Amino acid sequence: MDVFILSLFLLTIGGVSAQVIEPQSAVVLKGSQARFNCSTTQAQPVMTWLMNGLLVVNIQQNSVYNSDGRFALTNFSTPGSFKWEFMITNVLRGDNGTVTCQIFNVAPQTSTLSVQERGSVAIIGGNQTTTEGVQTTFQCQALGWYPEPTVSWSVNGVGVNTCNNTSVAQGNVFNNNCTLSVTAAKNSSVQCLAKVSAMSTPDSDTRFLTVVPKPTIVPKPNIRDQTILIAVTVAFSAAALLFLLIVLIIICCRRKREKSSYEEEVRRAQLQAQHRSRARGDGHGRDNRGYARDGHYGDNHNGGVWHTNQSNKHQRAYPMDDYSGTRNNRHLTMV
Structure with a gap:
């Protein structure tokens, strides 16, 4: 306690120097590290760091005093440059807010710290197999994110913007459901991606879509066309049958006529033979x-x-x- 009182006392006396804090803002994931640099052009015997207005680290004559083991200071001073790095390990959601560097007799420099939380991302269900041309649905769940995550889809590595997105705040995190509808055209890999701004690359989950060809369907014939076809077939068949019947009748009549002529010729020949026989034997001049x-x-x-x-x-x-x-x-x- 005496150290902090002494530090505040030293801030009230002499010395003027330029002071810079970097970065001006930091966005980090919960559980990671946050780093801030504070520098002046002249060496200063006293430097303090405050988070959300509370003193957490104090430097006096190169001696460091901190109030929490999660905070640490590293001296990067060089001749002509007085520079210290303030590091927060295992950042908590409660660390959101301001980070201030205060040097004796210089206006304090303040930065902001934003702590985000990474949740989980998963596509519900396993791989899918469907018929070509059929619409298929994939559902993705992103749970336990802060702030609300950006959820997107990728098919074969190409981003897809069609996503029915619903987000619900549960406590101090967000749960997100995103549905993708895709028409099966070819075998594909489907990815659901979720991220917040503190992440350089999104988290993702992948499923595979297997597409089978559509079965060959023989179209049903039109009933009207079928009826017409049957009628035409019957008509041609009847005409052919009638033609054959007429031909058979003509052939039968011709054969009957030829047979009759033949029999007549035979009969006539027999009569002539009988006459000749009578003339030769039985007649004896009777004629x-x-x-x-x-x-x-x-x-x-x-x-x-x-x-x-x-x-x-x-x-x-x-x-x-x-x-x-x-x-x-x-x-x-x-x-």
């Missing part, structure tokens, strides 16, 4: 009524039948069927 048979004459009593033998030029009366080796001519003499 000549004037022919004399067995001493009788035919019905024509006015004449007689004479046969001329051309070999001896003698006329005889004998039947024409007498084959004596000479040619016989039958003559009918009318008186």
